[in-house]
Amino acid sequence: MPADDPAITRTTCAGRPAWLLRTSRNAMLLSVADDGALRLDHWGDDGGGVGDGLSGDAYLPHTPWNRASQAHFLDGVPLAASTYGDRAFKEPGLVVQRQDGSSVSRLTWRDDRIEDDVLVLVFDDDATGLVVEHRFAVLAEHGIVVRDARVCNRGPDPLRVERVASAVLGLPPARYESWTLHGRWGDEYQLTRRALPPGKVVLDSRRGFTSHEANPWFAVTRAGEDGPVWFGALAWSGNWSIVLETERNDALHVVAGLHPFDSAWHLDPGEDFRTPSLACGYTDDGLDGAARLLHRYQRDHVLPARHRTTPPPVHYNTWLATAFDVEVEHQVALAGHAAELGVELFVVDDGWFGARNDDHAGLGDWVVDPAKFPRGLTQLVDEVHRLGMGFGIWLEPEMVNPDSDLYRAHPDWVLHLPDREPTLSRNQLVLNFAREDVREGVLAKLRALLAEHRIDFVKWDHNRPYTEVGWPRAAPERRREVWVRHVRGVYEVIGRLRAEFPDLMIETCAGGGGRVDLGILGLADVAQVSDNTDPGDRLRMQHGFSRAYAPRAMVGWVADAPEPTTGRTSPLEFRFHVAMQGVLGISGDIAGWGEDDRKQARELIAEYKRLRPVIQDGDQHWLVPPSDTEPCAVQYVSRDRREAVVFVYQVRGVAGEGPRRIRLRGLDADRRYRRDSDGLVTTGAVLMGVGLSSAFPPPPPPRHTEDWRSRVELWQAVDGEVAR
Structure with missing residues (x-):
């Protein structure tokens, strides 16, 4: 994304009103269909001209010739919002009950606003006076879009918000895997990978706070692929829910926000309610790249x-x-x-x-x-x-x-x-x-x-x-x-x-x-x-x-x-x-x-x-993730790429096992680096291509199965020296 390009552009997609959100790392294309649905026509790599030729109709599941009426349903179509009352049978992101007990809403797009790289899309329901604003804040430098929603009662009667999600995110048909964080007291933050089956996978906490058992972060990859990653992290410390729903055509429907369990919000006429935010993004640089985007976003925009x-x-x-x-x-x-x-x-x-x-x-x-x-x-x-x-x-x-x-x-x-x-x-x-x-x-x-x-x-x-x-x-x-x-x-x-x-x-x-x-x-x-x-x-x-x-x-x-x-x-x-x-x-x-x-x-x-x-x-790179028997290594690189810190660990040695090569990442290939401990000078290309040995000197006697070996290395850029 060129620096002078706008982060948000009004456009069209297959003749529909549309908005293109672009960051340095990805793009998101939204459009409003004739039935009022807010579609997510594209979320991923920014190849330039993202909106050209996209209609979203290719995402529809096959409609049998004798079931033509099914073509009106939104099942299998990636959405950026879902409301109970839409022509869909997937997880709703919004459920609002009126005084007569009905919870069916029909929203119509009314307006859009673009202010300071923030897009606000306004929908309403004439029958109830319900107004819904979906907000998209584009942090172009960080590759992050921050989403939230606001529901307002502009009608004459009270409304009861039974559920309102921070964001709905849809991905087109593919075989997906999820990455989530689970555990328990004393064993928190265990990275868990699973193939997403048909139906729903629900991540949540009903304990009143974030919880040791699960964390409101997720990442999604295509099965068997390490590159493309879609991810999100919720800014909420109470009950939360993230639903990952695989539809019948393998499209993925994600609903993230406040947990609807035992919770509701009363809206008198003139009142409104705003959700916590969801920071979401895409990168083709794997889980490590997704983490680095979130780290920079937190350092620059979240932490006090x-x-x-x-x-x-x-x-x-x-x-x-x-x-x-x-x-x-x-x-x-x-x-x-x-x-x-x-x-x-x-x-x-x-x-x-x-x-x-x-x-x-x-x-x-x-x-x-x-x-x-x-x-x-x-x-x-x-x-x-x-x-x-x-x-x-x-x-x-x-x-x-x-x-x-x-x-x-x-x-x-x-x-x-x-x-x-x-x-x-x-x-x-x-x-x-x-x-x-x-x-x-x-x-x-x-x-x-x-x-x-x-x-x-x-x-x-x-x-x-x-x-x-x-x-x-x-x-x-x-x-x-x-x-x-x-x-x-x-x-x-x-x-x-x-x-x-x-x-x-x-x-x-x-x-x-x-x-x-x-x-x-x-x-x-x-x-x-x-x-x-x-x-x-x-x-x-x-x-x-x-x-x-x-x-x-x-x-x-x-x-x-x-x-x-x-x-x-x-x-x-x-x-x-x-x-x-x-x-x-x-x-x-x-x-x-x-x-x-x-x-x-x-x-x-x-x-x-x-x-x-x-x-x-600096930017963190997990070179080798933790293992029960193999070496583990993590690296940090300064933003100017002039310094790198590498930790290498061996928790438990295995007899007869040879050393591994640990290849560094994120360095300047043409720059020379010196190791602080012994003065060795080499190039970034060598450190990234050949790497370091994981080997440690033999442990002093008595030798145990659990060796618990570790070291830290500092590599600093040098100018004018010849690598040796």
């Missing part, structure tokens, strides 16, 4: 702007050293050890507040425990700052223990139903952030804490799913809005805190990696991947995580050995090299580390700081 130009700090978190046994002198000692290692941020985890000696009490009472901090929290905060580090603290503001002053004062503040016994999980309940008084009450507590102390960082945790989701004081027609209003309320509180304390950094955590999506990443600077710090497991999780989310947002922890979740033991260097793939964090009892480990940790932290700009802001 305040800290985009400064790297997230190396941090130490106290949880694995102290758990709830927080005591000021021990914390001061840990801070001293952390500073000696080169840590930049010291984070006190759970146990500093209220009656918090275990997980049975204190949540909601964000007041410093005087028994643990006799001279107040300021003593520790000042010492941490004197040591040259930022100070961070753990919070779980959306939750409350029944054994807390907050719950005793306001038992009605939790999500509940008056005639149902509440279900405890981790001995806690969920505060109803749909309520304004709850939001204001929580905000007042947090504001007081942050105003009284020089707190630079908050780890915002979230440790249970939602049950008995009720809002008894709301009007009956509004009660099913609670799922959405709660999440919006959380966003509001975090957003207001960021506005009042603009230098504050926030980490999103939900029992590890249970709440990571483009919605929360618009408010949080970094994200936990998992409570499981086992480096072998983390390689697989971080590989999956980075298919959807930028390394700049990915927190990795170096923990003690044996690892507290799996009990496995691995070398300190290996643990560091895995955690260095994104934002480096350390936990564990560093006061108990020997001098050799401390010396090695200081060296590795210093090395990470040198490599950090390329790791966090």
Whole structure:
């Protein structure tokens, strides 16, 4: 796409009104059919003149001669929107009920607007006054189109929105495969590949938050092809749903957005509702290329702007050293050890507040425990700052223990139903952030804490799913809005805190990696991947995580050995090299580390700081994905292609197996590069064509089956030297 070409152009497709959306990587062609359907006539490679000769009719399934009436149906036709009431039998993206109980809508295209690379297509239903706006924001440089929808009631009677998707996406007939992220607590972000069968594959969460079990990201490829990839990521931290429906002619119909489960939105006359957004794109550069597009989009447009130009700090978190046994002198000692290692941020985890000696009490009472901090929290905060580090603290503001002053004062503040016994999980309940008084009450507590102390960082945790989701004081027609209003309320509180304390950094955590999506990443600077710090497991999780989310947002922890979740033991260097793939964090009892480990940790932290700009802001390439037996390698290349960082790992050796060649990517073929460790100079062409050996020197005795070997290489461009 030439730089001076418009991102959005009005055109025609087979005589129909059409719009061509073009980015540097792909094109999307939309048109409105005579029946009012919004078609997706093309989404993919921009070959120039995309609209020429496309009618969409070629996508229709074969109509038998004695079933001519079936030609009026939209089954098998790729669509950009689908409404219950269309002449189709595929998954609807919009269902609106009127007062008489009917849910059939018939939308007609009325208008379009193009403003600042944003296309808005307006449809309405004369019978009800329903107005629907489909929005397409084109980020041409990043190869991304961001979609959302707004539904408005311009009629005289109330309407009930039973379902409204952020986006509908249709692909023409082919055999497709999906790539999705699944798992469970301690095993999140497992990249899952499956052939899409006839019918529907549903990805979703009904737990109230993003979830450990699935993530609102997807990619689609043609079966047997590694190049073309269509992908999308939803910006929502509550219940969500992505439906991948293979139609009878093998066309693919994707519906992504808010989960319709137990949810509805009441629209009085004059009211409207806007969905969360879906960032979607296409590339012919495989899953790795799709990930790089999403990474750049997140770094430039999603992550909070305040800290985009400064790297997230190396941090130490106290949880694995102290758990709830927080005591000021021990914390001061840990801070001293952390500073000696080169840590930049010291984070006190759970146990500093209220009656918090275990997980049975204190949540909601964000007041410093005087028994643990006799001279107040300021003593520790000042010492941490004197040591040259930022100070961070753990919070779980959306939750409350029944054994807390907050719950005793306001038992009605939790999500509940008056005639149902509440279900405890981790001995806690969920505060109803749909309520304004709850939001204001929580905000007042947090504001007081942050105003009284020089707190630079908050780890915002979230440790249970939602049950008995009720809002008894709301009007009956509004009660099913609670799922959405709660999440919006959380966003509001975090957003207001960021506005009042603009230098504050926030980490999103939900029992590890249970709440990571483009919605929360618009408010949080970094994200936990998992409570499981086992480096072998983390390689697989971080590989999956980075298919959807930028390394700049990915927190990795170096923990003690044996690892507290799996009990496995691995070398300190290996643990560091895995955690260095994104934002480096350390936990564990560093006061108990020997001098050799401390010396090695200081060296590795210093090395990470040198490599950090390329790791966090460069383009990531997974050269060899994680495996149980074979080598694994990941590479980062600076945007100017002058530097490259390569991590190579071997979790488990196999007897008799020879070394592999690891070919680098994304370098300048004609440029010469020098390896920092030994001064070797060669060309980008050699590094990409011949590559590096995966071999490691023989391990010292005793040799074990699990070798846990790793190394990191820095390659830097040099000028005027001859390769040797």
